[in-house]
Amino acid sequence: MTRADTYESIIDRRRFLRRAGLAVGLGAALPLMEGAGRAMAATSDPDRLFEAGRFGPADRGYASLLRENPGDAHALAQRGRIALLSNDFGRAERFLARAVELAPGNGSAKRHLADCFVRQDDVARAVPLLRSTGDPTDAAYADQYAGVTGRPYQMAGAQKTRLPFVSVDPLPSVRVSVNGGPERTFLIDTGGTLALTTKTAQEAGLRAMATSTTHPAGQTLTTYHGVMESYRLGDVVLRNVPVVWYDLRVPTLPDGSLPAGVIGTTLLYHFIATMDYAGQALVLRRKTAAQVRELRAEAGRTGADRLPLWIAGDHVPCTMGSVNHDGPRVASLDTGGMGLGILMNEKNAKRAGVEIDYDHPQDMGPMRVYPIAPARISLGRAVGRNVTGLVGDWPWLSLFGFETIGNFSHEFFKRRAITFDYASMEFHITAGAAVNAG
Structure with a gap:
């Protein structure tokens, strides 16, 4: 199997996990962004600045447009999007909610606002937004979030835990327990979300609350959406954890077995997460x-x-x-x-x-x-x-x-x-x- 083949397995299964349109505080990053933009031709167009990754100047450009026209829904949505990049939830919600109010047909702004709530584990507020976009995949996530009883990602246990790597290649992997069952090996991939193989979900007794269908690389693939009762990582236990599962294409581990799933950023962003390749461990700290x-x-x-x-x-x-x-x-x-x-x-x-x-x-x-x-x-x-x-x-x-x-x-x-x-x-x-x- 070539490097391209192995990477394709990761790329393909991510393309359908979530609509990619959902999208140091910003102030600390601005000097770096300014330096990065010196090679770019001078422009006052905030859309071009944003596209070039110059978030600070772009935000100031949109702010200038809003001083001239406070009802500019696009500028509002973009300021909210920039705030969401750095998890500035208060600003993101304020700008995005106003953008949706002014342009209720803007599905992208609705998805960004929904993601603003999802990242804060306030999934109930994301449900009506996702149901209103008219997109079947958004509707599946809405049904999944509506099925969460209580707050998702409820955390118990230690303030900090260390999970030794089972192996570093082909990707780092650790042992995790699903719904109180025996520990299984999960890959860690920051470009992914939290996902299980169909076999893992079946053995853990998970029930699908919704399904969505996508077509990666010309194939038809069904994704199941549900909620895990518990997910134990070392000395930390998470409860009410939204998860998806499907026929996941995963690489073989060094011992010849297959991983049970993937730990991605939608789980990791609940922590201060260290991938210590040199020390061969995943270290998770609470965000305190x-x-x-x-x-x-x-x-x-x-x-x-x-x-x-x-x-x-x-x-x-x-x-x-x-x-x-x-x-x-x-x-x-x-x-x-x-x-x-x-x-x-x-x-x-x-x-x-x-x-x-x-x-x-x-x-x-x-x-x-x-x-x-x-x-x-x-x-x-x-x-x-x-x-x-x-x-x-x-x-x-x-x-x-x-x-x-x-x-x-x-x-x-x-x-x-x-x-x-x-x-x-x-x-x-x-x-x-x-x-x-x-």
Whole structure:
């Protein structure tokens, strides 16, 4: 199986999980964003600024439009979308609710507002919004959330827990218990959501509250939507956990077995989550002031960089990254690229002076991809040299609404520790020795 084949299994099953249109606080990130935009031609068009990933200037541009016309529904929706990127829920709700009020037919604004509530575990408020878009997949999630009894993701147990990795390759994996049953092995993939295989769901006695049908790579796939009674990760137990399941395409683990599912960002963003590749463990902390202080003290001791953190779509983490001389610009952090350290589109690869190996194309479903190995990629002081990657027509712009320099993935993070601090919206990464695949 080629690298492209293995990554296709991750890409395909994510395309249908959620509508991608659902989409350090913003102030701390603005200096980085300003620096990233100097290479871009000067513009006052906030839509172009947003598309280029210059969120601060874009937000100020939309604010200027609203001073001239307070009823500009598009500007309101975009300000809400920018606030939602950094989990600024109060501002996001205020702008998005007003946008929906002014333009009740705007399905995108409704999905973003629904996601604003879902991220806060206030799923009941998302239900009428999702039911009103006219989209069958939105309706399935509405039925699922309506079936949650009490608040979802109720948490009990320790303030901090450590789950040893079962293995690091093909992706990090840990042992988890579903509905009080025996522990099963789950992959960790920040580009995914929380999902089970159909077999796991059946053995755990889960009941489907709704179904949705999608067509990834020309296939017809049915997704089942339900709620787990409990989900135990080490010394922490979560209750009333929304989950989906389907015939998940997953890679074989080193022992020849198959994973029971995937732990993705929709679960991880309930914690301060550390994927310690070097120490081979997943560390989950509750989002409290004490845990933030402990994390920052550890970062000081290890010399980890602190970078901005955003959530694109409804579950893909992003920060600032560079490729060769290009950047820092917004970069996504989907860790699920097996055997891959960087994924770029052709335009950005050429802009960064990355050599594209057109002589060895690979087919990834309907997409043709080409190998790359940029001389230097970096997130802060964490550097990778000649790390294996692919160039393809990745749909990030259409999924996120803004461009990314690329996606940093599995091979870049090995031998490092990375932390997604969803309390402070900061991304921590240890520099370590430069990852060198050359």
